[in-house]
Amino acid sequence: MVRLILVGLGALLLALAGFVGFRTFSFTAPPPPAAVEIADSAAYALDANAAAARLGEAIRFRTVSLASAEEDRAPFREFHAWLQQTYPAFHAAARREVIGEFSLLYTWEGSDPAQPPIVLLAHQDVVPVPEDTLQNWTVEPFGGLVRDEAVWGRGAIDNKGSLVALLEAAEFLAAQGRRPLRTIIFAFGHDEELGGEGGAVLMAAALAERGVRAWFVLDEGLAALDRHPLTGGPASMIGISERGSGTLRVRAVGQPGHSSMPPSETAVSLVAEAVDRIHAMPIERKLEGGPALGMMRALAPELSFTNRMAVANEWLFGPLLRQQMAGNPAAQALLGTTIAPTMIDGGVRPNVLPGEATAMINFRIHPRDDAVGLLRQARQTVADLEGVTIDWAETPRDATGISSTTSSSYALIAGLSREILSDAPVAPALVLAGTDSRHYTTVAENVYRFQPILLTAADLEMPHGLNERLSIANLDRMIRFYIGLMEAGAMQ
């Protein structure tokens, strides 16, 4: 009998090992994207240095997002005039509209109206450079200096680099008298850094009203990394979804009075307890149900065997994987919603019981979750705490839908990326920050977020940070990528 059980167990183990092995070996990257031709700069006769000088000029317009009515409008007006002067062939070929206050919507009409258009996004506005950070810049942030093979200044990456590269590409084609087969729409917002309500929202609404249903939308959001944390090698990350966000306001009321003979709970103890519980409430974290699994699959050939075995068999190794990733904030953000208590307020004196205490808890919402469910869960978590109420401080935003990785447009973008950055495998990924593209989900089913530039981990600190700069090599990559995109995707 014992022998029989052992034989049975042995067979079961063998079957299990076989299954794990099978899953590991069949966990492979999707077929590589079809090659898309892009010429090198010499063949295109592109002058990357001249383009870099123009990006420098673009940076000199201080198009800082307009947070109030008092702020100077002149930089935006002057920037618009400069664009018209600098890219004359494109401006002659395309229709230009100013939407909202300063957003620019260009329509370069294709010869075949039956083809769905392409929508290409970039934004004109930049974040300010705080006075107290100036001493840490090695150049004048709005000087637009070209030095050490790079263009320096606020907006070089985020996002005038993209805007200028798009127009360099369009001008290059328009100047040769080329005309698109499929309409190309360029939408350049002026308030992306403030949320896009006065720019992208209005432009997307205008397009939707015109019945525009695009082949795809492409915006900033992710790029190629020289060392992907999973593989240690380069990888081009294409954003296929963007996290949502929301802030919960926790309010606790208590009996006000002197603290010499306190009730068992005070407003402060209640709010502390509520924050603690919500912070710790269970959130699902796993590879499935978001872009993480697709990313792992795309990078599978570069993963070590053990990592590949673990991610291919999440049903078995899930707890181990989660344990490994628990200490890694980036992994946590990729696998599930994150919860960060950020503010707490209550009481004015050490010996007085306040009548009320409040706290704010910031959520970044993974595509798997939604704001309605998270609020419900938070309320259940503190249901027994009398005097505690919870609401979203402002209307929360859910994550965007997940764009396809098997679409013809993904294949085009991935193929072009492989041409420009041949060492970097292409992988889908989740965008952890916010971009204007989230407003365009009514315009296209597939919205991608990718700048074809190669960055180091240190470079990732530059947007919104210090010494922002774009290498001329990266500017050249972007221009060739966009020419390739327009030629392969839209030109006759």
Ligand SMILES: [Zn+2]
């Ligand atoms: Zn940006």
